[in-house]
Amino acid sequence: MIAAFSVTPLGIGEDVGEAVAAAVKVVRASGLPNRTDAMFTSIEGEWDEVMPVVRDAIDAVKAYSGRVSTVIKIDDRAGVTDGLTAKVATVERHLAAGG
Structure with a gap:
């Protein structure tokens, strides 16, 4: 499965980069494929x-x-691996073909 998510702190003003970086650090430390x-x-x-x-x-x-x-969006599809790369590659292939 691929989960795309966004976590935003509320009530700390407009500059939320430090808090978001803390969340991304957790994801990157997980060892799972991520972007x-x-x-x-x-x-x-x-x-x-x-x-x-x-x-x-x-x-x-x-x-x-x-x-x-x-906000969380999940694509749960059995039998798919490397979906983060494969999904983008499919779109790029169609773009290159003029589609």
Whole structure:
């Protein structure tokens, strides 16, 4: 499965980069395949591997604020591995073909 999620501390102002970095640090330390972009961090693995990492990332942000907002989108598809790379490669292949 791939889980794309965003954790935002509430009530600490506009500059939330330090708190978000704490969450990303947790994800990167997990050893699971992951990517971070401007809006979401995506992590790939089995349900029982991914969800504790998401919870720990939320907890890391709670160290900065007693209230956090979390958005999670999950693609749970049996038999797929390396989805973080494969999904993007498929789109790039279509773009290269003029599609």
